[in-house]
Amino acid sequence: MDQSIAPTSRRVVLGVSEPTDDALDAPDLPTEPMPLNMGPSHPAMHGTVRMVLDVEGEKITSADVQIGYLHRCFEKESESATWTQVFPYTDRLNYVSPMLNNVGYAIAVEKLLGIDKQIPERAQFIRVLVGEMSRVTDHLTCLGAGAMELGAFTVFLYMLKAREWFYELLEEVSGARLTHSYMRIGGVCDDLTEDFVPRLTDILKRTRVVLEDVSKLLDRNRIFRDRMDGIAIITREDAIAWGLTGPVGRSAGLAYDVRKDHPYLVYDRFDFDVPIGSVGDNFDRYACRVEEIKQSMRILEQAMEQLPGGPVVVKDPRITLPPKSETYNSIEAMIAHFKIIMDGIHVPPGEIYSFTEGGNGELGFYLVSDGTGRPWKCRVRPPCLPAVQIMMKLLPGLFLADVVPTFGMMNMIGGECDR
């Protein structure tokens, strides 16, 4: 192509004559490669991440996804906190589903302590309940924000309204809307509120309506489908090679769900399905999450039905804080309280990799204990890190406008990804 005619032809396209589809796709449209910086603060990207894109016109030729803007030294900080003091830090990993992080960490420490088989049944059911509620809020956030970034603001408001119902109930249970720190090593910190079951039943009913409404708004929406269908396709082989799990992995056809494949807590007692995508594009990722919300609600209903009575935490003065009435009135409980707070729970020396199904996939905790009250090492496998990683493979070849929905459906959570 002769470079000297380039300015002229561009003027023709943009200003003078009515552009046709042919003109827009003109193969000889002159373009100059340019680097384009997206983020780290960008209104259409939830999450502090920077992407350095090379674009030729609207087409991306290479993408450099740079993470780390939300690095808070989670793993190093944990080494100077007692085992129990790590819970508030885990709240801030995936901060749209903090309960799932709580559960994952608690199970890891309990395995290291060798008490994972002694956790009271009611505590395990409560963990399933609040965990699945968190999974619903996680997916609602991802889908709502993703739709809004494509212009569907109503969907965002509908979904966040539903999310707020869950948050309100979780707040009543744990005392905090977002930073719950509700788990304890050995169980949960307190029992459910009295009207928990009827309230959750009501919330599920109302949420089903929201999902129907959203489905009507999006599923056959031309704009939405055009921007989601066939964009950023991940093959099953790529999903395995890049370590993708969770909704992103499943939408690529990888039928792996920790709750099914390595059941923990009481997940083997519930009847639920694991949705699998057939194409692996953005719409599959959207559809998988919608279906997972419905499956989580099935689990919630079954868990409420089967919810047993009994204690919500193991009764061991070396592991569980005694009740305050005991602490203030007996020297035994006072010492137990003092030692757990000041020294921490003494976890026997050893190491463990324990994994659960987080909002974004396999959430792993690799813990090493040297026998003291603090973790010697606390490493997290953040499930959204591989999803962010594969974007540098997916984006080249796509258009600039595809970055936003693709990134939205990967659901990068900075707190979890950067730790």
Next chain:
Amino acid sequence: MAETPSSKPPFTMSASAAGPGSAVPVPVTPKTGSGPTPAVIETVGVTIDGKVHQFPKGTNLLEACNQVGANVPFFCYHAGLSSPAVCRQCLVDVKGQPKPVPSCYTPVADKMEVTTASPRVLDVRRQMLEFTLLNHPIDCPICDKAGECTLQKHYFDWDAKFARNDGIKVHKDKVVDLGKHIVLDQERCILCTRCIRVCDEVAKSHDLEMAYRGDHEVLTTAPGHRLDNPYSLNTVDVCPVGALTSKDFRFAMRAWELSSTPSVCTGCATGCNIEVHSARGRVYRLVPRINPAVNKHWMCDEGRFTYKPLHADRLAAPRVGNSPTDWDRALEAAGKKLRAALDTDASKVGVVFSAQTTNEDLYLLERLAFEHLRVGKAYLAGRDQGWHDDILVSADKNPNTAGAIAIGAGRLKNLMDLANDLRSGAVTALLVLGSDGVLVGESAAAAMPVDRLSALVVIGTHTDLMVEAAHVALPLAAWAETDGTFTNRLGMVQRIRAALPPAGDALPGWEIVTHLARRLGVTLDFSTPKSVFTEAKQKLAFMKDADWGRAMLPVQLRFAASRG
């Protein structure tokens, strides 16, 4: 209290015993004091938890068990004291014995078979703890011992059951003034008698006794006595609970906030091994660190208060003519003054060595003064002699007299000579490292006419008379702020470690000497105290066996799990 037969004499210790002040084990290399060892040590074979071990005949069974990692708990036993077997925590099963036996009171015997954690032993241990806790007050939140309390530790390790009794506890006196430094809380006392034995066996003074019986038994002073012996604060260290508290440390700081740095006491020439317990740039207490060759488990009360001057009247910035200035100007002024005096007549320039400063500081000063500047005179300063006993306290109140004398190599004259030389004009300029004891008291200026000097450069820690008289005063890091070695009265070279940052702009002595040397046109190329030590070790005969030790960070007492 009746004298109890003991399987071992007082003042023996084993390396495995974890008494108070043992969070930081630091290997020491005793230079002298190892007597001839018997050629043959008779050993006996003892089966502990199914494994046969050999021990020297006469070894205490409790020590034997803990040496092989069996972890037998105890309250009343102390490796440095006799065994009364009153707490019943160290009970173990010995084959052939109808009841569990107190291991602290049982010497090992050949073919003995011991079980340290049989269900019966664990049950007895738990029951004894329940008994001990029955009348124990719920004081942990206000107790000074909380966090390093043996009772807390043993409850958590061996009992961990909730109370079965909600009866009213027996009440006793909460605040009993036992002596100059000690307050007793009788309710917290678990009646282990360690403190009584410390007074009897270490201070050789029967100051404490038990009175009354059963759950009304209390610790009290012996008739006509107060707990005022010079080793009284050791009772606080050995107290397994918060019954005996130091008035100085009481309510001053929570134990778990402290960090521990191993060091050596500067109170006298004995060089007791200590731990400096500090937090946020302040020292809160000094406690003894076990060294069988020097101080065993103990230290004197006087030594414990040597941290007080660290935080009072410090010389925080360099001064020229008594006006604060920066290091650059002060060194410039000091260099000019000394250079002028040296150029006039080097033989009339004197250097004062201090027995309060480290071997490394003195070694560099010696190199500067004699090898490079070739000054005419050198003197040894230090604190005055004081009282002494034949337990730990030396009359020489300086930590490094032996080192200073050895480094001075016969060239050091005393302060009387300095006074004479000042009066006669034999000394016209003076460089002083460590101002302690040169000018003391009201009449000192008359006795030591320093105003006649053409140059007086003082490197000192405190704003004393000497610093005020100086033309240039340079702030020196005190003993708790510097790394180095001291040589004690036995000739043992012992390591001190910095627990705090230096006060204000102060610098370690070796560093000040290198800076001053540069202003005088001399290069002393050292960048760390260890590099000075390494060279001094090669050059000085008395340091040839000395060990600098490994690098270490202060240990946070909160996470020193062995404490208590």
